[in-house]
Amino acid sequence: METNLIREESAGKARQNAGKFQAVCQKIWKYRAYYVLMLPAVIYVAIFCYAPMYGLQIAFKDYRPVLGYLDSPWVGFKHFISFFEGAYFWRLIRNTFVITIYSLVAGFPLPIILALLLNEAQQKFRKISQTIMYAPHFISVVVLVGMINLLFSPSFGLVNNVLEAMGMERVYFIASPDAFPHLYVWSGIWQELGWNAVIYIAALAGVDPGLHEAARIDGASRLQRILHINLPAILPTITILLVMRIGSLISVGYEKIYLMQNDLNIEVSEVISTYVYKRGILNTNYSFSTAVGIFNNLVNIVMLLFANTIAKKLSDTSLF
Amino acid sequence: MKIRESKGDRVFEVIVYIILCLLLLIITYPLLYVVSCSFSDPTAVGGGKVWLLPVDPTLAGYKGVFQEKSIMSGYGNTIFYTIFGTIINMVVTIPCGYALSKKEIPGRNIFMAYFMIIMYFGGGLIPTFLVVKSLGLYNTRAILLILGAFSTYNCIICRTFFSSLPKELEEAAEIDGCSTYRCFFQIILPISQALLGVMILYFAIGHWNSYFNAMIYVNKDEYKPLQLILRRLLVEAQTNAAMMESGGASDEFAAEQYQLAQLLKYAVIVVSSLPVMVLYPFLQKYFVKGVMIGSVKG
Numbered sequence: 001m002e003t004n005l006i007r008e009e010s011a012g013k014a015r016q017n018a019g020k021f022q023a024v025c026q027k028i029w030k031y032r033a034y035y036v037l038m039l040p041a042v043i044y045v046a047i048f049c050y051a052p053m054y055g056l057q058i059a060f061k062d063y064r065p066v067l068g069y070l071d072s073p074w075v076g077f078k079h080f081i082s083f084f085e086g087a088y089f090w091r092l093i094r095n096t097f098v099i100t101i102y103s104l105v106a107g108f109p110l111p112i113i114l115a116l117l118l119n120e121a122q123q124k125f126r127k128i129s130q131t132i133m134y135a136p137h138f139i140s141v142v143v144l145v146g147m148i149n150l151l152f153s154p155s156f157g158l159v160n161n162v163l164e165a166m167g168m169e170r171v172y173f174i175a176s177p178d179a180f181p182h183l184y185v186w187s188g189i190w191q192e193l194g195w196n197a198v199i200y201i202a203a204l205a206g207v208d209p210g211l212h213e214a215a216r217i218d219g220a221s222r223l224q225r226i227l228h229i230n231l232p233a234i235l236p237t238i239t240i241l242l243v244m245r246i247g248s249l250i251s252v253g254y255e256k257i258y259l260m261q262n263d264l265n266i267e268v269s270e271v272i273s274t275y276v277y278k279r280g281i282l283n284t285n286y287s288f289s290t291a292v293g294i295f296n297n298l299v300n301i302v303m304l305l306f307a308n309t310i311a312k313k314l315s316d317t318s319l320f
Numbered sequence: 321m322k323i324r325e326s327k328g329d330r331v332f333e334v335i336v337y338i339i340l341c342l343l344l345l346i347i348t349y350p351l352l353y354v355v356s357c358s359f360s361d362p363t364a365v366g367g368g369k370v371w372l373l374p375v376d377p378t379l380a381g382y383k384g385v386f387q388e389k390s391i392m393s394g395y396g397n398t399i400f401y402t403i404f405g406t407i408i409n410m411v412v413t414i415p416c417g418y419a420l421s422k423k424e425i426p427g428r429n430i431f432m433a434y435f436m437i438i439m440y441f442g443g444g445l446i447p448t449f450l451v452v453k454s455l456g457l458y459n460t461r462a463i464l465l466i467l468g469a470f471s472t473y474n475c476i477i478c479r480t481f482f483s484s485l486p487k488e489l490e491e492a493a494e495i496d497g498c499s500t501y502r503c504f505f506q507i508i509l510p511i512s513q514a515l516l517g518v519m520i521l522y523f524a525i526g527h528w529n530s531y532f533n534a535m536i537y538v539n540k541d542e543y544k545p546l547q548l549i550l551r552r553l554l555v556e557a558q559t560n561a562a563m564m565e566s567g568g569a570s571d572e573f574a575a576e577q578y579q580l581a582q583l584l585k586y587a588v589i590v591v592s593s594l595p596v597m598v599l600y601p602f603l604q605k606y607f608v609k610g611v612m613i614g615s616v617k618g
Contacts, residue, residue, distance in 0.1 A: 027426050033500030034419040038431060041416035044470045045438060051451045052443020058450075114343065120336045129340060131601050133347055138596045140529035142547045143589050146554025147354060150585060158353055161368035190347065202612045222329045255532050259555050273445075280446040281536055293444035301440060 059291040079291035088275065096271045099257070100249045102181055107189045107196075108245060112238060114193060115200035116226055130201070133194025145259040148187055149174060175264035184260060184269075199241070203234040239317040247304030247319075250296060272296050358382070358586035362579040365586070380580065381587030391588060393542060394549035401545055402527040405465045409523040412469045414516070417478025418504055439472045445536075452537060463537045464545070468526070474519060477613050481515045482508070518610035521603055525596060546592055554585055 028035075054069070059079055061072040083089060114133075118126050136144075151158045152173040160170040173179040207230060215225050254273035261269045272292060280289030304319075312318040325333075352372065357365045361376035369375050385391055419425070420432060443451075457463040485508065493503045509516070531547035538544060600607070 024426055031422070031425040031500075034422055034425050037415035037419040037500075037504065040412045041435070041470045041475065042431070044412055044466075045435065047455075048448065048451065048467065048469075049438040049442055052447035053441070055443055055447030055450055058447070117336050117340055120333065121340060125337075125340075129344055131604060132344055134600065134604060134607075135351060135597065136347060138525060138529075138600050139593055140531070140547055140550075142529075142531050142550045142554060143593055146550065146585065146589060147350060149554065150354070150357075150582070150589075151350060156366045156368060156579075156582065158350075158368075164368070190350075193343075194347065198608055198611045202608070221326065222332045255530075258532075259551065276445055277536075281449060286446050286450065290444065290446045293446060297441060297444065304440070 056290060056294060058287050059294050061287060063287045063290075075287075079288045080295065083288065083292050083295065088270070091267075092270060092272050092275055095268055096250055096252055098181055098268070099184060099252050099271065102185050103188060104245055104249070106185055107192070108242065110189060110193055111196035112200055112234070115197040115204060115234075116230055118197065118201060119204045119230065120222065120226070130194065130198075133197070135194075136191040137195035139191065141256045141259060144187060144191060145256065148183060148260070152183070175262060177265045177268045180260070180265045180268050184257065188256070200234050200237060203237045204230055207233045235315070236317040239311050239315050240319060243304070243307045243311045243319050246307035248300060249303055250299045354586055354589055358583070358590045360583075362576070362583040365583055366575075366579040381583040382591070384580065384584040385587045385591050388584075390541070390544075390549050391546070391553075391591075394544055394546035395592075397542075397544060398528060398546040400461075401464050402524050405469075405527040406520055406523045408465055408469050410516075410519060413471065413475050414478055414509075414519065415504065416470070417475045418482050418508065420475065420479045421482035423483075435472045435475060449536065457537075459538055459540055459543070461538075461543055464534055464543075467533050467537070474522060477610060478515060478519070481512065481613050485511070514606065514609055515613070517603065517606040518613070521606055522610065528596060550588065550592055553588060557581075557585075 057069060058072065060074060060076060061069075062075050062078075063069070063072045118129065121129070139147075152160070154160055154170055154172045154174075159173070164170060171179070173183060211229050212225055215229060220228070250272065252271040252273055254271075254277055257269060257271055258274050258277065261274065273296070276289045276292050276296070279285045279292070308318050308320065353370070356372060356374045357370050358381050359374035359377050359379070360370050361378050362380065364370055364375035416435075420428065420435075422428070442448075452458055452463055452467075457466070489507055489511075490503055493507055498507070529547065531545070531551055534543075534545050534548050535551070538548075
């Protein structure tokens with residue numbers, strides 16, 4: 001009797017589940033066109049993003065192309081350990097952080113200041129100067145580094161011509177390890193200053209003019225209004241962008257730095273990403289290089305989560 | 321009621337304009353200098369006589385650029401990669417953004433996660449390289465068109481844009497018996513010109529300016545895009561030249577050749593950047609729009 005009841009009950013449930021399943025299937029069939037529209041992206045991501053993730057296993061193996069992914073022998077954390085204990089480890093970490101922290105400290109506040117200043121200018125002047133300030137953003141990295149090389153060239157470069165005209169000695173900037181971080185960071189600021197201000201200018205456009213009106217009636221000066229109305233208004237935007245920047249503090253894009261490297265400044269210009277490229281692609285140390293890449297990626301994620309948590313605690317604004 | 325500006329505010333305004341003008345000067349001067357040098361006499365450039373305007377104008381540099389075969393073939397390649405690469409980008413990214421903007425489709429969150437994960441975690445350089453090699457795409461033109469075909473960030477911009485469109489349009493079309501595809505191609509895309517403009521520009525400029533993928537995946541000379549040729553001319557040659565220089569130039573003929581080679585660099589910078597530099601002021605409203613769509617969280 002009892003068993004019968006249970007049996008009936010479970011049969012009912014099964015029928016219900018089957019009904020649900022059928023409903024979902026019907027829904028999927030109804031919307032099938034949308035899945036087809038997604039298909040190219042799904043396939044691309046599977047092949048060029050997820051398949052390489054499967055390949056990450058070679059970081060824990062001694063990968064040999066003849067043996068393939070599966071048959072190469074496991075070696076555990078050997079490559080990670082040899083990276084941590086290697087002569088380059090601390091140098092890479094130091095170089096990477098010097099460049100990213102310098103870029104962050106010097107480069108992060110400037111677009112905010114620029115946006116606040118541009119917001120004070122008349123609309124016509126603002127529009128024209130914005131257009132002009134975007135220009136360097138559209139120059140390719142290769143051309144940018146080519147320009148640095150030309151302008152800072154020891155024999156005929158503009159900067160050295162100026163130095164000489166002022167009665168100073170010519171300096172071989174491009175090969176100088178001391179000059180390298182400054183050249184790298186400030187050329188980046190020159191290139192992206194105008195562009196990075198766009199997002200703040202957009203945020204400033206949303207500030208309620210009524211607030212300014214009220215503050216003016218109360219006798220607030222322009223500077224006071226910038227500091228107490230405009231700046232707080234764009235603070236959430238600033239927080240989000242800062243969290244994202246901190247999340248990539250251990251990543252220096254290889255595209256530009258690789259072009260700026262030479263034998264004389266390599267001591268300060270070798271960073272993790274260029275090291276991965278050289279050891280991996282040029283020296284075909286696939287497993288070792290992949291291990292270094294994984295380390296880099298993990299540190300990124302940890303720092304992003306860390307920055308996000310802090311932002312959440314301090315300001316209620318966060319990326320996720 | 322008009323409130324009169326105080327004296328302090330007027331001084332402040334003047335300071336603002338001074339700072340902005342200084343910034344404009346710093347940003348534009350290097351660009352103007354390069355353009356001026358490219359039109360100047362090689363000895364004037366080498367002798368440090370060019371400050372703002374061209375000295376003894378000549379087209380020698382540009383002549384050199386157009387005689388250099390590798391530059392011209394690189395230019396052709398870059399145009400090819402930019403046009404077809406952008407088409408592939410659009411075909412992969414835009415429909416996906418549209419589909420993801422539909423909240424009612426089952427499994428949407430799974431797909432979102434599928435695409436979001438790759439923003440934070442990936443295989444990295446070497447495993448990607450190995451996948452490309454195993455697919456037989458190493459050293460082909462195709463890989464430069466395909467790689468980077470999809471970007472989650474741009475897809476999210478598309479999704480945000482499409483979800484801001486009025487729903488009634490599609491509902492009305494559906495009642496009239498319009499299929500999803502037709503609705504997408506004939507109703508949604510035509511009213512999404514702003515988005516399409518932004519995306520085409522983002523993608524096209526990305527293709528025009530990139531060199532790293534080509535450096536890794538292609539080593540046949542006839543496949544190389546302009547930026548790789550520029551790298552050889554501007555970066556590698558420069559480092560060698562600078563090292564030679566510090567040893568001192570030998571004779572007059574060598575010095576002259578050397579100066580001409582320098583002039584060619586200024587000219588090639590102008591020639592390679594010109595298309596983008598001429599286009600962007602007309603299209604910048606789209607760029608700015610893109611940044612704004614992208615900044616909406618969702």
